[in-house]
Amino acid sequence: MQQNLNAKNKDFFADVYEVVKMIPVGRVTSYGAIANYLGAKQGARMVGWAMNASHSMPDIPAHRVVNRKGILTGKHHFEEPNQMQRQLENEGIVVIENQIQNFEKVYWNPAVELGLP
DNA sequence: ATTCTGACGTGGG
């Protein structure tokens, strides 16, 4: 799934979902990290856009994707705004005022953990 | 076609 980035990947969404699915429990990553891993570091916003479409997909832990500051910017896009924080806390992540605590520790970088393509 | 907006990121002040 990494090599089809070269061609016009209309499955950019699918790639994002793949990466998001790989995020371990209790860890989080950022939109930019995913975009970077997919080779579209300028498309961090598109990752967010892909998340928007993740509504249809069942197993997409979109709650594990936050912005680079570790803030739950997208919580308002969930069915229930507090659902995102609740799920994270359920996985052992501490969230205070939409800000993930120990963000650097729970941060999961796909480009590092999975290796750069 | 044009304009605006956004679940973002970076750089400068």
Place this chain on the structure above:
DNA sequence: CCCCACGCCAGAA
């Protein structure tokens, strides 16, 4: 550390 302006790409009006 915070705030601001700009860049980026895709979609909606």
